[in-house]
Amino acid sequence: MKSSNPHPATVGNLEPVCEAGPSDKYPEDSVHWGYEDLNPSDSSSSCMTTKELQQYWRAEKQRLRPIKLLFEIPLARTIDQTLTKYVVYQIVVIRSGSYDSQRVSVERRYSDFARFHHQLLQNFNEELEDVKLPRKFLTGNFNPDCILERRLALQDYLGQLYAIRCVRQCRQFLDFFTEPEQIRAYGLLRSGQFQMALELLHVVLDLQEKLAQWYNPVQLVPTQCALAVCHRDLDEQVIAFAMGQRALPAVRRYGIRRYRGPLLAMLVDLGYQLGRPVAQLQEELTQVKDAERGQVSFRSLKEVVVQEFI
Template identity: 65%
Template sequence: MAEPGRGSDDPNDSDPTAGGMPSCSSLTTRELQQNWKQAKQRERPVRLLFEIPSSRVVEQPLDKHVVFQIVVIRSGSFDSRRVSVERRYSDFLRLHHKLLQEFDEELEDVSLPRKILTRNFNPEKISQRRLALQDYLAKLFSTRCVRHSALFSEFFTEQEQKQAHVLLRAGQFKAALELLLTVLEIQEKLLPWQNSTLTVPTLSAVAVCYRDLDEPEQAFSTAQRALPPVRRYGLKHYRAALLELLVDLGYQLGRPVAQLQDELTALRNGERGEVSFQSLKEVVIHKFI
């Protein structure tokens, strides 16, 4: 399978009418526009861009440091959303040390900008560091083993995930949901280069938040999005919990749930006690304890 961002050997990829698609005369204007967009999207290399457009100085009673805003952009697609997180230099340093432990030889030509020992908060120095860190992220992403590594995705999401789960355990579902949706946006941008199960814990946590915020429609649709990769990769503890949530919400919403109920029953009967009876909320909460 071709790696994202590389061209396909399939000649049909450049022809929007190939592969048995309807002729142009039988398509509406809207359908033609959608087909044109799909064809253009196949032709454009999809990659991630990382911008660090700004920084700010944070002063606390016993600490003063700079945080950098990192904007993640997925180019070459019709995903125009820009999503951002903030990280300190120490976060970059931890990432670099972890990557060196796993990919030492592959990172011979990638170096992290050195720590500033004097005039740390000088605006000119901060601006230079901001651009250097932006270049550093671009070089990391250009290294194949890094962009496919879980360490790379965790750098952009782990802090927010942990904060969200603290809020979730405290019952602050609205605040938790806001953080989780940011995490989900970033993970979806990373998916072409990451395992497709990446979003499962986040989608599950989002479904829990929506359910506890009494938004059953949103909870149901979110849980539905999580189920296919869970089925495909055999994540049994998530599968049973998601099915149970979908069955409960389905009855509440008046949706047909007989097939989901049969799947849940067969799963639990077939695994002879190996399948957890934890609720999805319990599964989510235990993920980050």
């Protein structure tokens, strides 16, 4: 499990035209068109020569290339412990269509793939009729040629799964890439090992932004809030405030009540410390408190976060 960027991730250097929700549709099954179509009457092109206009359109065509995900399994390594021996495969998730600086990876065993495939078959048996999990070897599991064959087959398998819309949008698909790291990260957070938790959570967020944000930004909120808590407890208030602000729009839009009040309270507190304008946040927090008066006691964001993955 590796990440080239241990700090808060951004998805490329372009912003989506609109915030995608669970019901949003795209024109291609496995391609996400994230940017506005260019207007041919744009004033920026009205004074160009023919040559300049051709160069301009070529540049825009390159910039507006469709975005999709690619899966690579470039490496496999054998873990030889006292009582067990197994192979782990490094999975790299790459966003094509533009330069992807967030080359994050996780490691999974063949048994993880087998369990994942079994879960998918329970919900998508017909859709996966032509998608087969690479076969299990009875012997020679640690033979370099067998490992190479399986590595390439598993890479192709992930690509076939991603090509099926209902599969790539399901929770099991996202969990396969992120859940083991999330469980470990939240365990570290609960034990106060915030720096180690941060490293895992940033890997998780990078993957979630690639895999989930086009369909369901709600799935990013717990990770963003956990990162905000870790940064705050490490006295990195500026980063904590920025991460909390990233989580707030989805919390508002999708009415995530469990996180809304605690997140607003943290942002108001950090905003006062940093000298940021917080009047609107304070007003919103007061409305939330008034609406929840007499209900469940108001908890801190940290108290909410530590309840995840218990």
